[in-house]
Amino acid sequence: MARANLSPAVVVAAAAEMADRDGFEAVTLSALARHFGVQTASLYSHVRDRAALLAGVHELAMAELSDRIAMATAGRSGRDALVALAEAQRDYARQSPGRWTALQRGSAPSPASARLVSLTWAVLRGYHLSDDDLVHATRLLGATVNGWIALEGNGFAHRDPSPDVSWGRALDALDTVFHSWSST
Template sequence: MARAGLTPERLTRAGAELADEVGFDKVTVAALARQFGVKDASLYSHLKNSQDLRTRIALLALEELADRVSAALAGRAGKDALEAFANAYRDYAREHPGRYDAARLRLDPATAAAGAGPRHSQMSRAVLRGYDLAEPDQTHAVRLLGSVFHGYISLESAGGFDHSRPGSQESWSRVLDALDALLRNWPAP
């Protein structure tokens, strides 16, 4: 008999909170069972295995992040949209480091397509509409934005900018200025 109150949704949310506390790489069914004070087997009526739990957390994080970015982008265009988009990702990563790592979990194509991943792509392209880029340059620009944002956020969260000046916020602002200038003056093929 399943323990009262345990559902896949509750376990996913608890797993996401655990990821923020101890790191996404340390989230397992066993760790989650310890948190609820139950045996691992009690969770297998709700979850297939640790990979299923990790995938559920990734999908939750992608959904939360898409909602946050969507709200930040509302009514914005051009550089204002670019900054809102970038800051929404950075703020989410700071507030939810484990979930942010989960959002980068490699998903199989069907799972990725059924989750919020396509929304992220659509929002990236919405930001780029303010820069009038045609294909294939728009796809190149989507990849550039993702690389810069995720790379910067990863280095910052690992403490890579803690011991030098100028401060990280000043560099972040300058990076966004540089991206805006590049997108407005995208090089011809």
């Protein structure tokens, strides 16, 4: 029984790849075991249980996403930063649908999720919001972007105008709202 040289990180990474390739629901301990050529029970040396595996995928995805957002928003402010933040999330969801679903299904606090909140606050900094309005804005922005991505994933009815245009209008709307909330 040669060793497959597994580790928690290797198992979680493979689960994330599998989620994107085969869909979130296809990620099972059994499927991963087949992928690595070991018995299902062997994976318990590396992950406590299925929930811990999925939490690992969530954490990996959150780290990747916050990196993506940091890159996209660096050097931008105001509306440009807002658009970059939103686009980064939409792009990530499209390119990594399985990882995105893992993010939606889990909610563990992590350094990366705190980082995401900080990045959001940084983007909103350009609007000079009061402390309270900053929280309102963070919630509204998160809700709108996440809700959009979820609805879009289900496929907006295929009608004009194109969802890309609607998306642009939605972001413009958010920009306008945050400006109107500005305390300066």
